[in-house]
Amino acid sequence: MHPIVIIGTGLAGFNTVKEFRKLDKETPIVMLTADDGRNYSKPMLSAGFTKEKTADDLCMATPEKVAEQFNVDVRTGVHVAGIDAANKRVLLPDDHLDYSKLVLALGADTWTPPLEGDAVGEVFSVNDLMDYGKFRAAVDGKKTVTILGGGLIGCEFANDLSNGGFQVSLVEPMGRCLPLLLPEQASEAVGRGLAELGVQFHFGPLAKAVHHGENGQLVTELSDGSKLESDVVLSAIGLRPRIGMAKEAGL
Ligand SMILES: Cc1cc2nc3c(=O)[nH]c(=O)nc-3n(C[C@H](O)[C@H](O)[C@H](O)COP(=O)(O)OP(=O)(O)OC[C@H]3O[C@@H](n4cnc5c(N)ncnc54)[C@H](O)[C@@H]3O)c2cc1C
Known part of the structure; x- marks a missing residue:
């Protein structure tokens, strides 16, 4: 069976996995992110000087930790180029990945x-x-x-x-x-x-x-x-x- 694919490991992607795993511990999930996959609270980015926090201080979990905690495959530094919805696959720079279900948790520019x-x-x-x-x-x-x-x-x-x-x-x-x-x-x-x-x-x-x-x-x-x-x-x-x-x- 193809995995559920979630594009994005921010608040939306992370919380989707967290809630889904409360109901289903087994279905394979792949999370793709263009960034380094560290879990953090975005509102803290505009409070970091007040609280004297560096970027490393604001990291709440590494992608490895998220992968282990929620039994998911987290792939970092992967910029998804497009979606072939008819064939249920996401298009990667040199490859593709088939999905059973797809979650877009892409955030904003x-x-x-x-x-x-x-x-x-x-x-x-x-x-x-x-x-x-x-x-x-x-x-x-x-x-x-x-x-x-x-x-x-x-x-x-x-x-x-x-x-x-x-x-x-x-x-x-x-x-x-x-x-x-x-x-x-x-x-x-x-x-x-x-x-x-x-x-x-x-x-x-x-x-x-x-x-x-x-x-x-x-x-x-x-x-x-x-x-x-x-x-x-x-x-x-x-x-x-x-x-x-x-x-x-x-x-
Ligand atoms: C400085 C700042 C302060 C904020 N303060 C508050 C606040 O106080 N209260 C509040 O409610 N909201 C606040 N917000 C807004 C809130 O934090 C965001 O709306 C929320 O975190 C967005 O989460 P997200 O998961 O949708 O997106 P993000 O956390 O941005 O995650 C997007 C994910 O998608 C991935 N991605 C995007 N495109 C691709 C691609 N093509 N291929 C692969 N991966 C891709 C990224 O790598 C990332 O992992 C703030 C935002 C900022 C910037």
Whole structure:
């Protein structure tokens, strides 16, 4: 019998396995993930400086441990290229894998704004544990961070990085913190709390470009003509569900 195949070892994939194994201990399961398969809590990625946690500290279980605990075959570093739904197989870079049932637990991609400038490639986003490890390495020994986006993740990072001793500038075109989530009064309360931590807000303009400046600094250019200098730029503009593979498969 072909295994159940789960693509993704994040919260959705992991909890599917955990709950399924309460009912069925035997049916073969293969979990595929493009990343390193370490189990972690994603909300902790924006609380790591407050709690002084490195990427390794945030790892709750290795893929080997998950495999043993739930009697599953976890394959890491495998980027699934597509689904052949008619023949019930997932397409791997050089091979394929047949399934009896398929679970898509693919998560979301970060959305990067259409920025100009010669330092766009150095703008970070933090959407998984591997990103978090790279971001922590990048801010090590640095003092200033510009955050693009004042939604949930931008505000959480503003709070966390301030607690970690960084001077934070936050750019939010919609004019207040958490504009899509909170009414004005509550937004103001969040903004006041972050301002007390030292966060400097740039409400109204859009980020237009990120350039290399002097002395290794990055310069974020805003649509109102102002320029923000910082050591590191973090984009927290938004996430889009990874539905491309399902669409291509006609699901
Ligand atoms: C910084 C941050 C803070 C957050 N804070 C909160 C919070 O406080 N409260 C809250 O409710 N939510 C929060 N969220 C959102 C929440 O954490 C996520 O919605 C949730 O973790 C997503 O889980 P997932 O399993 O769907 O995706 P993920 O955990 O992203 O897992 C996706 C998996 O799919 C794999 N994958 C994707 N494409 C392929 C492919 N082609 N081939 C193979 N594998 C593939 C990846 O490798 C990964 O294993 C936060 C998110 C972030 C980024």
